[in-house]
Amino acid sequence: MDIKAAVTHGKGEDFQLEEVQLDDPKHDEVMIKVVASGVCHTDAVARDQDVPVPLPAVLGHEGSGIVEKVGSSIQTVEPGDHVVLSFSSCGHCENCLTGHPAYCLRFNDLNFGGIMNDQTKRLHQDGQEVSSFFGQSSFGTFAVANERNVVKVDKDVDLELLGPLGCGIQTGAGTILNKLQPTFGETVAVFGCGAVGLSAIMAAKIVGCSKIIAVDLHESRLEMAKELGATHTINGKDADTVEEIKRITNGGTNYSVETTSVPALAIQSLHALKPRGTSAVVGVTQETEFNVFEDIMAEGKGLVGAIEGDSVPQIFIPKLVEYYKQGQFPFDKLVKFYEMEEINKAFDESKEGKTVKPIVKMP
Missing domain, CATH: 3.40.50.720 (NAD(P)-binding Rossmann-like Domain)
Incomplete structure (x- = not known):
């Protein structure tokens, strides 16, 4: 399907809002209609190639949205669920199996290598493959992510607010x-x-x-x-x-x-x-x-x-949401919202210290 995304073409270049093609989810993947995505320093270091990510790429790794489609083996979410997208992990190595997926032996490959868990890509533009980021690429109107990236959250909390729980917060x-x-x-x-x-x-x-x-x-x-x-x-x-x-x-x-x-x-x-x-x-x-x-x-x-706070996102993020609902974790005081067309402004104002945690809203 055709989606709108902020594409990074070259080192340090501004994000370009362009049309790209997104493949359907495979059996262990979920398609999400992205509502918003936090802007994180890690996106900036990837854009600037301080951490090399194969370009062109669609960055963004603090996405929140609504489940659109699910693969045949998905058991934890269904269409219509509200979700936060977090980091990617293999689920099979010693660290994943002992509750430390942030130290997955394939962490760098899956989050910075531009590929999904099966070592292929879901994004394309003009016949060329486009790299994913953190297995989600949430700087787009839709995203495909492995089930391990996806965290179901309560529907009674503002979904646009929740993306930064996936990484920085x-x-x-x-x-x-x-x-x-x-x-x-x-x-x-x-x-x-x-x-x-x-x-x-x-x-x-x-x-x-x-x-x-x-x-x-x-x-x-x-x-x-x-x-x-x-x-x-x-x-x-x-x-x-x-x-x-x-x-x-x-x-x-x-x-x-x-x-x-x-x-x-x-x-x-x-x-x-x-x-x-x-x-x-x-x-x-x-x-x-x-x-x-x-x-x-x-x-x-x-x-x-x-x-990533040595977290298991599916356990930890719902706890943070509950602390927020109880008034003990008021992270909403950190954020400022930007429209998708203002994504470069969001990065500039974050770097300048004008905004603590920018969140880009998708159209």
């Missing part, structure tokens, strides 16, 4: 709730108050962390962090961040979450910990130098990577 909240798992009364510092960092702050409040310290360069985002649960804020331009964190916590935090992809802040996230503390890095951070003995081993600290 799941990543921040899951890094706290699934990966680090702080207990009541422990402390955490969150570096970067974008959508991922603010989601981590809301999750830390749910857990009952006694001190939740937000670090950013923008006062507006620090104010939002306070509103969402931060007990303390630090503007990195105005203070020695590590010393201030140690002062607030009397020696350092139990945990830190680094969301900015800035190498210097990855080091700060380690230095701000008390002995035996753990820092989780979720950003696409490039080469960084640190002293393994002084920064990690000598104080028994841990430095871990966290992908």
